[in-house]
Amino acid sequence: MVTVTLQTNHARLQQRLNDLSTIGVLPYGGVRRMAYSPEDLAARQQMITAMEQVDMAITIDAAGNIIGRYSGTQDLPALATGSHIDTVPAGGRYDGALGVLAGIEVVATLHEAGQRLKHPIEVIVFTDEEGEMIGSKAMAGTAHYTDAEFYQRLDGTSIQTCLQRIGGDWKQLATAQRTSQDVAVYLELHVEQGGVLEARECQIGVVQGIVSLQRYLVTISGRPNHAGTTPMDMRQDALYAASLLVAAVHDVAVDIPGDQVATVGYLDVTPNAANIVPGQVDLTIDMRDLSLETIETMVNALQQRVQKIEVTTGTQIQLERQHAVEPTLASPRIQETIAAVCDSLKLSHYSMPSRAIHDAQEMGRFTQMGMIFVPSQAGVSHAEDEYTSPEQCGQGADVLLHTLLQLDLNLL
Ligand SMILES: [Zn+2]
Known part of the structure; x- marks a missing residue:
């Protein structure tokens, strides 16, 4: 068992989810926020502001990834978390957004408690997850560095123009690559986007890997x-x-x-x-x-x-x-840590593969990766009626917080 005292602020996380979902909101409550669009730009700015409020230093790499860093007390590689805020053309409010906002909420909780970890914490907003995943691929060194046309948008906009809009630089794309010396762990919270957790009446999914x-x-x-x-x-x-x-x-x-x-x-x-x-x-x-x-x-x-x-x-x-x-397997140690944290928080958990693709798939190619799932109501995702309750979102954020705290202690 691990000791758990801190708790994330579930109401504040919900407020942030609501605020973000107003950017690109659709008539039936869904969201249209395609990568590089004016909505994406506005949402990115909202994330940067929220990160700055809790004393995070912001960097934007050549792939346009936003990296918010909450410094640690020692000179160690980062414990990274995050996800994406771009959506499919008529997507939901939780896919990607939850992972980014829960990351910010974890830092806000630590900041409020005046607490720093040994490792720096990074919250990463990855570029264009719903498209070609150029953000996480550039970070993993698996991007198509010489093939600009591969990333061209359907409307004909070049990747050079797209990256420029968000503060990236196609010509420097290779500089976005990182190693396990920079990022010791990547842990992503995401909605399940399927109906397994609900069917099994489990609160948290411990992801074994991405298929x-x-x-x-x-x-x-x-x-x-x-x-x-x-x-x-x-x-x-x-x-x-x-x-x-x-x-x-x-x-x-x-x-x-x-x-x-x-x-x-x-x-x-x-x-x-x-x-x-x-x-x-x-x-x-x-x-x-x-x-x-x-x-x-x-x-x-x-x-x-x-x-x-x-x-x-x-x-x-x-x-x-x-x-x-290729499949990407989650680190056994991170899976065990997530499960132990769930036990301490008295949350039921279930080990399962992810059959959807996530940024964690690319991050796991160069560093230890883990993912936490929370249930999606009726298994619905990539649709306007995607729903995960405030309580479930908060539980996911708490598991994220305490898993990072445990990894901070045990990775040294
Ligand atoms: Zn997603």
């Missing part, structure tokens, strides 16, 4: 032909093959133990006409799990099914891997 994502583009080639004159046994129906493949994708995920997921979310039928046997189908397969081995098992099982489907339907099926993101 690997692999995406395949599949082309099924059959033969388009007359829907009336082509007998059933003479068809090469690409959509019939696709239907068997969709079922196979579902099967390979549920046939082995574990909570891996696999999805066909996109399907394009050619020629897509009522009176023609479909000649070609393009579809995507998205597979996610913490373990690369599990994903490999699913892929192997799928390949066997594909061969059978080709024989049954007379089609040809090509799988091309489009996209593969």
Whole structure:
């Protein structure tokens, strides 16, 4: 058990969440605050002001990340926390915002108590998490440094212009890179964005890691032909093959133990006409799990099914891997610390992977990473009715505070 005396101010955290959500507010209570937009700029300024009020020193790196630093009593690498304040086009009030504001609330609590840790605390507002994650990628050294076009906005605005708006500098992007000598730990509080905690009636999620994502583009080639004159046994129906493949994708995920997921979310039928046997189908397969081995098992099982489907339907099926993101595991020590803090605060907790991508995924590539989840009502996120109660937000902030306090003592 760890001793817990300090508590974050839940009402103040709620007030800050309310204030931030007024910037880019939508008619039904959601938020539109796209990276680099005037709303994003205003929100960034609001964060800087809040950080300065609690004696944090502000730096903006070349990737436009805002780094607020609350100095420690010793010359040690930082304990960093944070998240993002940009949103999807019609997002909620909590995704990202909670992590940043809880970080500021943790510092405000320490500042009010006149307390400094041995390590400096950093609260980081990462640039464009909902887009290309240039902020955390630049910090981890995984950004596409030479490919400016990769980061170009849909409206044609260049990344150079975007970064300039927020105080960054594309040409200096590599200078944003940091190491574990600078950041000893990165701990992010985030809403779960799924329904697991609610279903399990648990208050806090202890994140085991952020899953690997692999995406395949599949082309099924059959033969388009007359829907009336082509007998059933003479068809090469690409959509019939696709239907068997969709079922196979579902099967390979549920046939082995574990909570891996696999999805066909996109399907394009050619020629897509009522009176023609479909000649070609393009579809995507998205597979996610913490373990690369599990994903490999699913892929192997799928390949066997594909061969059978080709024989049954007379089609040809090509799988091309489009996209593969390595998993990032959370530090076991940080997971244990979060769980111990929850026990002391009498909060129930549940260990789970994150199946959504977060800045922590990139930060975890160069330093010890941990994540704390709080429940999302009905599992809804990236939507206007995203909701996490004031009590749940406050509980998350308290776990963040005490985990940082414990890590401060035990990392030395
Ligand atoms: Zn987020």
